[in-house]
Amino acid sequence: MKNLLIVVECINKNKSSEGIATVNFLNAIDTNQFNVDCVFYEFPQFEISNPDWINPKIKLYQLKNNKLDFIFSKYSKIKNFFAKYFGISILKEYRIFRLKKYLNSKFENREFDLIFSRTIATSICSHRALISSTLSIKNNLLIYFNDPAPFCLMPYPYSTGSTFNPKFDQKEIKHVKFIISKSTAIASPSYLLNEFFLKLNGDYFKPAFTFPHLFFEDLVKKNFQPSVKYDRSKINITHCGSLLSGRDPSTLIEAIEEFVKMYPDFKTKISLNFFGPINNLHKKILNTNYYEFLNVVDKRFSHAESLALMRNSDLPLLIESSYEDSPFMPVKLAELIGLGKVFLVLSPKKSETRRVLGENYSFQTESNNKSEILAKIKDFVEDTYEKEILQNRIYTLQEYVSPESVNISLNKVINQFS
Structure with missing residues (x-):
């Protein structure tokens, strides 16, 4: 020993x-x-x-x-x-x-x-x-x-x-x-x-x-019911965890706003969810009175709840800063890989997240790149994205976070x- x-x-x-x-x-x-x-x-x-x-x-x-x-x-x-x-x-x-x-x-x-x-x-x-x-x-x-x-x-x-x-x-x-x-x-x-x-x-x-x-599969409780529930009549795009000052969601919101203007039928069919503590810098843009598609719960969730909410989301989000460099590996990256779900990454080009995922993981762009975010949201909603390629890349990485x-x-x- x-x-x-x-x-x-x-x-x-x-x-x-x-x-x-x-x-x-x-x-x-x-x-x-x-x-x-x-x-x-x-x-x-x-x-x-x-x-x-x-x-x-x-x-x-x-x-x-x-x-x-x-x-x-x-x-x-x-x-x-x-x-x-x-x-x-x-x-x-x-x-x-x-x-x-x-x-x-x-x-x-x-x-x-x-x-x-x-x-x-x-x-x-x-x-x-x-x-x-x-x-x-x-x-x-x-x-x-x-x-x-x-x-x-x-x-x-x-x-x-x-x-x-x-x-x-x-x-x-x-x-x-x-x-x-x-x-x-x-x-x-x-x-x-x-x-x-x-x-x-x-x-x-x-x-x-x-x-x-790392990701522990045992932590995901199969029958666990979080304190908030998704509206299953909508496509749920979800950020779980603290929205720190450097994680700016404004371009993402603008992209979804433009998408629902282009496709009015989806105005009531998309829910952009933020579950977790919101930094004061972002509270104005996350005002649900301005955007019908926004759903914000500004409180700390337990780890078990966050995992359940990510697992149950249609498209989980990983948001990092919009600037040039992000050397962190977010804990959430390991969790999303472990959950085996396709997720959208908004991260700088020079980031550990994008280094780990690799260039072939196409569901990633910078958090201030409105046109790219819009294109990826459109591909997801219309189910025209490379689902099998993305899914296989995630499965390949599960050993890395085991x-x-x-x-x-x-x-x-x-x-x-x-």
Whole structure:
């Protein structure tokens, strides 16, 4: 049995996409091959007491939030003071201090075949704590990034390249470079994201591994009834999940508006559904009083509900930014591939999504390309698209997002550094 220590910052699958990704990763590990210890330290807003969706053969260690975690998270005056005068996030620094201390005390005399550290978004707290702990001296460290980090290096429109505090930005960039340099190897769900971090650190010889997001068929409950139901007299085109500021649906709406003007018979036969939290930037365009075909439910759905809604939709949507670069692999991409449904992708040409799907997957275009979106909606509604070719491509990719891929990759990493 090979010994793994996994350090994570979110296993709350109902509060964040990284929570979903981490839970899937943990549950994919073959506990007949690996003895797994997992430390989790949730951010206060994701705090959870009973994560009963994790394989019980994985030994969980929870570092619970204390009063200071909640104080540093809640009070803006305290956060702003430390950011302005010291160029730090007091909540992050406190979490790093606590997690480092916990790792040193709990695992001081343990050795592992591999320590795998996962962060959430641009936090990097778990990485910094692990790199500075005594565990980093005698263990191989695989550092996993889910997103570009720090936040100032997120692609536009999520970031403009800086925050209100340049001192903080520069410190965070130095931290990321230091983490990469001290790691045995890096990993991410995306080939393009690995390229991003290797370029940032200027070390193209650093080993990098891709652990794509996963899909578990068992999570799709066959008879599960979500809290909202589709109007089955209509063609349902559906986006599930958070509609973040960078995911602009306006061109899609304009394309469907033009389609129903061209084909008035479809005015009451198409429903464009948005199920999930809506960023304030998009609430005006998503006003259902303006568009008869719009159906918007602005609330957070459970993971099970989102999967059921995607499965039951006629045409699910995957919307990314309308700008040039998107190195992320969305969790939703793995889920849509796993569900085996044809879906419409609105994503930049240079994106991990389009790299994975390949050029022959014709149901993809940029989210601001109105004529292409209109053409693809028309093809779908009239059933004139290359259904068999698209379906076969999705089936081919299901192995890529299968749980078995995790164990193959873990063994590959361990064998390379043993």
